[in-house]
Amino acid sequence: MNAHRKMIRRTALVAAAGVAALVLAACGGEGGHDMGSMGGSSSSPSAAASSEAGDHNAADVSFAKEMIQHHRQAVEMAELADTRAASEGTKELAAKIKGAQGPEIKTMSGWLTSWGEEVPADMSGMGHDMASSMPGMMTSEDMDKLEGAKGAEFDTQFAEMMIKHHEGAIEMAETEKADGTYGPAKKLADEVVKAQTAEIEQMNTMLGKS
Numbered sequence: 001m002n003a004h005r006k007m008i009r010r011t012a013l014v015a016a017a018g019v020a021a022l023v024l025a026a027c028g029g030e031g032g033h034d035m036g037s038m039g040g041s042s043s044s045p046s047a048a049a050s051s052e053a054g055d056h057n058a059a060d061v062s063f064a065k066e067m068i069q070h071h072r073q074a075v076e077m078a079e080l081a082d083t084r085a086a087s088e089g090t091k092e093l094a095a096k097i098k099g100a101q102g103p104e105i106k107t108m109s110g111w112l113t114s115w116g117e118e119v120p121a122d123m124s125g126m127g128h129d130m131a132s133s134m135p136g137m138m139t140s141e142d143m144d145k146l147e148g149a150k151g152a153e154f155d156t157q158f159a160e161m162m163i164k165h166h167e168g169a170i171e172m173a174e175t176e177k178a179d180g181t182y183g184p185a186k187k188l189a190d191e192v193v194k195a196q197t198a199e200i201e202q203m204n205t206m207l208g209k210s
Contacts, residue, residue: 136168
């Protein structure tokens, strides 16, 4: 009887040991695979994203700083249309410009802050001669002339000046596309080129030039 019990106990232990070994082997294989795949899937994209986010150069910094000032003047010009424009077309275009370029100023300011760079001071209403060296920027005299115009005269001057202003922005954006390395900045530059090219065509139509 005792011998029989010992045999049963031994058989049970051997079977239990075998099952345990199989379970451990299975878990070890799955666990090793899962950890490996998790490591491969989480570390590489994260590292790549981090690298891409921090990848900027001097051209990107110059683009952001100069385009912020360029956009601020465009918004200032557009705000004059609220009380001086005669046509609804001019008012609608001005609202579109403010709606697009205002948020872009905030975006570029955020880039500069994250890069440890200084955001340019807002010089709106304080004269523009210091910044007029940038392509398409209006001088203080230009802004005074636009501010003094009303009705149809304002509409014409606004379109003529904003075309010049947009052409300058496109030139700056093309430089960023060629020389910059920061992905979001190059994407914004491309959007500036597309949007402002279309607006130039619209203003030429308003002036009867196309």
